[in-house]
Amino acid sequence: MMAAEAGAPVRCRFAPAPSGSLHVGNVRSALFSWLWARRNGGAFVLRVEDTDASRVTQEAFQGVLADLRWLGLDWDEGPEAGGPHGPYRQSERLDIYAAKAAELIGSGQAYRCYCTAEELEERNSAQMARGEAPGYDGRCRTLTDAERSAFESADRTHVIRFHMPEHEWVLQDLVKGEVRWAPDQLKDFVLVRSDGSPVFLLAVAVDDMLMEITHVVRGDDLLTAAPRNIAVIEALGGTAPTYAHVPQVLGPDRKPLSKRHGSTSVEAFREQGYLPEALINYLALLGWSADGETTFFSRDELIEKFDLARVSSNPAAFDTDKLTFMNNHYIQQLDPDDLAARCVHFLTASGLSVDPTLLTRAMPMVRERMKTLTEAPELLRFLFTDDIAPNDKAAGLIAKAPEGYLRRVADALVPVEPWSAESIQGALDALAEEEGLNRTKAFQPVRAAVTGSNVSPPLPESLELLGKERTLVRLRAA
RNA sequence: GGUCCCAUCGUCUAGAGGCCUAGGACAUCACCCUCUCAAGGUGGAGGCACGGGUUCGAAUCCCGUUGGGACUACCA
Numbered sequence A: 001m002m003a004a005e006a007g008a009p010v011r012c013r014f015a016p017a018p019s020g021s022l023h024v025g026n027v028r029s030a031l032f033s034w035l036w037a038r039r040n041g042g043a044f045v046l047r048v049e050d051t052d053a054s055r056v057t058q059e060a061f062q063g064v065l066a067d068l069r070w071l072g073l074d075w076d077e078g079p080e081a082g083g084p085h086g087p088y089r090q091s092e093r094l095d096i097y098a099a100k101a102a103e104l105i106g107s108g109q110a111y112r113c114y115c116t117a118e119e120l121e122e123r124n125s126a127q128m129a130r131g132e133a134p135g136y137d138g139r140c141r142t143l144t145d146a147e148r149s150a151f152e153s154a155d156r157t158h159v160i161r162f163h164m165p166e167h168e169w170v171l172q173d174l175v176k177g178e179v180r181w182a183p184d185q186l187k188d189f190v191l192v193r194s195d196g197s198p199v200f201l202l203a204v205a206v207d208d209m210l211m212e213i214t215h216v217v218r219g220d221d222l223l224t225a226a227p228r229n230i231a232v233i234e235a236l237g238g239t240a241p242t243y244a245h246v247p248q249v250l251g252p253d254r255k256p257l258s259k260r261h262g263s264t265s266v267e268a269f270r271e272q273g274y275l276p277e278a279l280i281n282y283l284a285l286l287g288w289s290a291d292g293e294t295t296f297f298s299r300d301e302l303i304e305k306f307d308l309a310r311v312s313s314n315p316a317a318f319d320t321d322k323l324t325f326m327n328n329h330y331i332q333q334l335d336p337d338d339l340a341a342r343c344v345h346f347l348t349a350s351g352l353s354v355d356p357t358l359l360t361r362a363m364p365m366v367r368e369r370m371k372t373l374t375e376a377p378e379l380l381r382f383l384f385t386d387d388i389a390p391n392d393k394a395a396g397l398i399a400k401a402p403e404g405y406l407r408r409v410a411d412a413l414v415p416v417e418p419w420s421a422e423s424i425q426g427a428l429d430a431l432a433e434e435e436g437l438n439r440t441k442a443f444q445p446v447r448a449a450v451t452g453s454n455v456s457p458p459l460p461e462s463l464e465l466l467g468k469e470r471t472l473v474r475l476r477a478a
Numbered sequence B: 001g002g003u004c005c006c007a008u009c010g011u012c013u014a015g016a017g018g019c020c021u022a023g024g025a026c027a028u029c030a031c032c033c034u035c036u037c038a039a040g041g042u043g044g045a046g047g048c049a050c051g052g053g054u055u056c057g058a059a060u061c062c063c064g065u066u067g068g069g070a071c072u073a074c075c076a
Helices: A025-038 A056-069 A095-105 A118-131 A143-155 A200-210 A220-235 A266-271 A277-283 A299-305 A320-332 A334-350 A358-368 A373-384 A393-402 A405-413 A421-435 A438-451 A460-466 A468-477
Strands: A013-016 A045-046 A110-113 A159-162 A167-174 A176-183 A189-192 A215-219 A242-246
Touching: A013 A025, A013 A215, A025 A045, A025 A056, A025 A143, A025 A242, A025 A266, A025 A277, A056 A266, A056 A277, A095 A189, A095 A220, A095 A373, A143 A468, A159 A220, A167 A220, A167 A242, A167 A266, A176 A200, A176 A220, A189 A200, A200 A220, A200 A277, A215 A220, A220 A242, A277 A299, A277 A373, A320 A334, A320 A358, A334 A358, A334 A373, A358 A460, A373 A460, A393 A438, A405 A421, A405 A438, A405 A468, A421 A438, A421 A460, A438 A460, A438 A468, A460 A468
Parallel strands: A013 A045, A215 A242
Antiparallel strands: A110 A159, A159 A189, A167 A176
């Protein structure tokens, strides 16, 4: 149960089940693992736990890879990257697990167990009744050859069960600290099912050992699996990695985050207009902090500052408001070309035909107004369609405007040259003064007539981008 | 039931015995700025779960209680 020898290159891994898009809780584990690898100049290994092949589709598998790529969590070894410890999909490693299971039987550290489900259940409840910790009692551990063949000829199926060494287990966890289990707490467990398929406990141990993983960063729901992982690795003559069990990510109700809480997948956040930069920064701060003061970290700063030893051991609730705040911050950081490129998808998805040049020019006036990219369409709609039927509030504003005001605005704008935000504002202000209107009263009807909404980006800038022709047409139509 | 993990503002956290009349951020409230909406600025309210110890001194150490969570599978 010793950590990998000091000085050895750090190798971290992320081992998701390919169940479609990644859950943000898993992403945080992946991020911490990735950061630790990068921080130490080590390798990040991606391994896919797809032994439950029946439910794994190629699409789900690709979804996981796509999520990691979108987030910028690149892997040095794994599917599509290759590496010296492949294959990296567990479904392609079945013969390896079988060989290791046979090896354990050969060395007497695992055995065939013929107990039926009914028998196990019966003995379990008896243990419970006696106030003992339930778990396998070791009955088949000492079967004689004769007893074994009797079971075989009676057509009994068997599993391969690991003989858990009966001593105290001490785990030095990077996040949880020292955790101990008494000798009678950890019972013999199944390595291979009766149909010959490996169980998670076998596959993980074998893979972590063979892939020479030095640090396992994963959710603390697996904390009690650690001594069993370690036991199997040691039984196979390997050196167990160091573990870091990070607490679960909770929902607003403080229950472990799940689909129940709405969209929690990377794909969902992407579709809701969140930036990978924001998601990464937010997730990094969920359970970790550099100093308690700093909020924004670039990727390089995270790599430089991240420390598993500073990861909090208490569970954290996911707060969409804070993520959204960070998203707005990162949107403001993007240059117009980049932001525009990221907005295109959302604009076209809502049926707008986008002029790329115009879109880029519009970015400076909307970027501090967008909390998510999904807000781009409503903010910029007026630029990319001429169907600008006023909403209720806009209609109200137009109705309340002084008689003929919009026509006079149009007339006042006709001579404006050059057609720039500055000169447009000058013309609008001059007219407002003549009419005895303050800016609110003067601008709102124009905004309503030109954009169809009571809310829009700054008016003079909007009119500049829209162009004189379209502006005048809309004013006269209203 | 048993074992293990966890417990600072609503939320994320700083805090590793005196620097804490507990700091920062999100959210919230007020004000400022202002052509709408944002963004930005200033300020306010808001917390050490409870009870015992240890100590000159505890958010920090120990024990207990309470409350969450995980595990206890031929799930992972």
